[in-house]
Amino acid sequence: MNRSSIQRIFLEAKASLELARTDAPIFLDVLNFMKTQNFSAENISEIHGRVPAHKELLRSAISKVPDNPFLNLKSALLAGYEHLHWRVDDSGFYAKGADVGHGYRSGNMHALLIGPEDCPFQADDFLLGFFLLAPNTLYRDHNHLAPEIYIPLTGPSGWRFEQGAWEDHFPGEMIYNAPGVVHATRVYETPFFALFAWSQDVESACNVVFADDWESIETELLR
Numbered sequence: 531m532n533r534s535s536i537q538r539i540f541l542e543a544k545a546s547l548e549l550a551r552t553d554a555p556i557f558l559d560v561l562n563f564m565k566t567q568n569f570s571a572e573n574i575s576e577i578h579g580r581v582p583a584h585k586e587l588l589r590s591a592i593s594k595v596p597d598n599p600f601l602n603l604k605s606a607l608l609a610g611y612e613h614l615h616w617r618v619d620d621s622g623f624y625a626k627g628a629d630v631g632h633g634y635r636s637g638n639m640h641a642l643l644i645g646p647e648d649c650p651f652q653a654d655d656f657l658l659g660f661f662l663l664a665p666n667t668l669y670r671d672h673n674h675l676a677p678e679i680y681i682p683l684t685g686p687s688g689w690r691f692e693q694g695a696w697e698d699h700f701p702g703e704m705i706y707n708a709p710g711v712v713h714a715t716r717v718y719e720t721p722f723f724a725l726f727a728w729s730q731d732v733e734s735a736c737n738v739v740f741a742d743d744w745e746s747i748e749t750e751l752l753r
């Protein structure tokens with residue numbers, strides 16, 4: 531484990547969060563929580579860096595993070611991403627067995643910076659990490675009790691809420707998913723790579739909310 535690499539990634543992730551800050555109350559929760567932590571290198575828990583899959587995709591996604599305004603975070607990640615413990619969600623850590631689509635199941639990966647176990651900083655009911663989704667993927671409509679924010683570091687990516695109209699979001703444009711709000715993401719040709727946080731209820735289940743256009747969207751994305 532390389533504590534200084536992990537600490538550098540962590541501090542740059544925190545700086546990027548502060549950069550993307552909006553008036554959404556969840557930002558206060560996230561930033562206030564983070565103020566309570568001691569993020570010194572010696573406080574980092576022992577973890578084993580691991581990239582179990584999608585290594586080329588991950589490198590490619592990080593290399594597509596724009597220098598402005600994320601140069602420091604991008605550099606820290608390029609230098610140290612292998613020291614983080616990356617996981618593929620095939621058993622339902624987030625989706626809890628819900629079918630959020632084949633594209634998601636075959637093309638996702640995440641690494642936690644703060645969370646309940648096997649990550650640099652421990653917290654029982656809070657998550658902060660990075661999330662990767664392969665190009666041309668639909669992450670189907672779903673909701674959960676956990677309040678969630680994404681800071682996309684690549685893009686654009688498409689989002690819809692409560693199965694309304696799709697809207698593109700660009701790097702640095704925060705997405706807030708309030709508890710229970712149905713959301714879906716479509717990833718175009720650029721892999722989706724983002725910082726994300728869940729400010730509470732991290733054990734809450736993911737509920738998939740059926741929409742009759744999934745198949746046509748998936749076909750269109752793969753065209």
Ligand SMILES: [Fe+2]
Pocket residue numbers: 673674678707713
């Ligand atoms: Fe979500």
